[in-house]
Amino acid sequence: NTPDKTLPMNAEHFICGAIGGLSSLAVGHPFDTIKVRLQTRPDIYKSGFQTLKLALVKEGGISSLYKGIGAVAPGVSFVYASWFYGFETGKRIFCSDHQTSNYRLALAGAFSALFTAPITGPSDRVKVLAQISNSNSNKNHTPRSSKQVFLQLIKKPGGLKNVFRSKDIFITFIRDAWGSAFYFAIYELLKQDYFKKNPNCKNKLPIFESVIYGSFVGVVYWFTCIPIDNVKSRLQSSQDDNIKIRTILRDIRTSGIRNLYRGMNVMLMRAVPAHGACFLGYEQSKRLFFS
Numbered sequence: 001n002t003p004d005k006t007l008p009m010n011a012e013h014f015i016c017g018a019i020g021g022l023s024s025l026a027v028g029h030p031f032d033t034i035k036v037r038l039q040t041r042p043d044i045y046k047s048g049f050q051t052l053k054l055a056l057v058k059e060g061g062i063s064s065l066y067k068g069i070g071a072v073a074p075g076v077s078f079v080y081a082s083w084f085y086g087f088e089t090g091k092r093i094f095c096s097d098h099q100t101s102n103y104r105l106a107l108a109g110a111f112s113a114l115f116t117a118p119i120t121g122p123s124d125r126v127k128v129l130a131q132i133s134n135s136n137s138n139k140n141h142t143p144r145s146s147k148q149v150f151l152q153l154i155k156k157p158g159g160l161k162n163v164f165r166s167k168d169i170f171i172t173f174i175r176d177a178w179g180s181a182f183y184f185a186i187y188e189l190l191k192q193d194y195f196k197k198n199p200n201c202k203n204k205l206p207i208f209e210s211v212i213y214g215s216f217v218g219v220v221y222w223f224t225c226i227p228i229d230n231v232k233s234r235l236q237s238s239q240d241d242n243i244k245i246r247t248i249l250r251d252i253r254t255s256g257i258r259n260l261y262r263g264m265n266v267m268l269m270r271a272v273p274a275h276g277a278c279f280l281g282y283e284q285s286k287r288l289f290f291s
Contacts (some may be wrong), residue, residue: 010088014081016285021080023281024274030065031270035263036131039233042259048266068130070146079119084282086112087184100192102185109184113176120176121169126150128236162241171232171245179225187217187279204291210283211276218275222267227260229267 034051037044045051055064090108091100126149133144144152153162190213195203205213222229234248252259 010085012286012290013088014085015289016282017084018077018081019285020084020278020280020282021077024080024278025069025076027277028270028274029069030062031266031274033065033067033131035266035270036068036128036233036237038263038266039230040128040132040237042262048263048269051266067133068127068146070130075119075123079116079123080278082115082119083112083180086115087180089115100188102189105185105188106181109180109182110177112180112184113173116176117169117173121172122164124172124232125163125165125168125236126153128233129153132237156241158241167245168232168236171228171235175225175228175232178228179221182224183217183221186220187213190216204287205283207280207284210279214279214282215272215276218271218278219268221275222264222271226264226267230260230262233263 034048034055037051038048045054052065056062087108090111091105093111094104094107126146129149130144130146133149150163154160156162190209191205194205194209195201231245231248231252234251235243235245238248
């Protein structure tokens with residue numbers, strides 16, 4: 001599947017990536033809320049099932065699992081659009097002359113993080129604080145919306161710098177680059193293999209394969225980068241604005257390396273429907289609007 005050079009600036013992949021992102025968000029956000037609570041307050045939340053039970057019974061019901069979605073919903077389509085656009089741009093750089101070897105596709109995938117980290121780093125900061133505000137870890141037990149969290153942050157000394165922190169963007173870039181290298185490279189290789197075996201499909205991936213391949217690479221993404229994501233969640237949920245990444249790593253070493261994998265089961269469960277939905281939306285919108 002060679003890069004499409006008929007549309008300016010990879011417009012096809014930008015638009016279809018946006019649709020895929022909205023499909024993924026609708027399915028995956030509750031899982032993400034559970035993951036964040038597991039990672040940030042292991043003293044309260046012991047398992048995914050217990051966290052879900054607390055949310056449904058004591059913390060406001062199903063709506064509490066969608067806390068923080070306001071921070072990401074307005075921009076999630078743009079983030080996914082940028083993600084897929086970044087990958088296609090990376091393919092033009094690293095996979096020129098139809099050289100789509102494994103490492104070249106991985107480089108293109110990692111390159112896509114340059115387009116997403118500056119957006120998701122700040123928005124995830126707001127999202128994470130909103131997600132934990134409605135949990136038992138919030139001593140005041142005062143749920144806050146994403147808007148309230150954002151306003152509270154910018155009213156503090158430093159203003160917008162409390163949202164657009166360089167350390168949030170940096171740790172997000174490391175996570176996204178590492179995970180995306182596997183994510184996009186494996187998906188592209190699976191597609192190439194399918195098209196070789198089915199030459200009459202005219203480079204149109206069927207629904208079943210879109211969901212299966214998307215679900216698989218979603219699991220791979222989170223399996224490879226959940227330790228980095230754990231550090232990211234702790235960094236962004238900390239009330240200490242001066243906290244450093246090395247401080248979090250030292251605390252994790254003290255409490256045990258296993259804590260780096262807290263929330264993994266939840267995210268692997270989320271990856272199947274969320275990323276299956278993402279690539280279903282992506283591939284079918286390509287077929288609908290650009291075939």
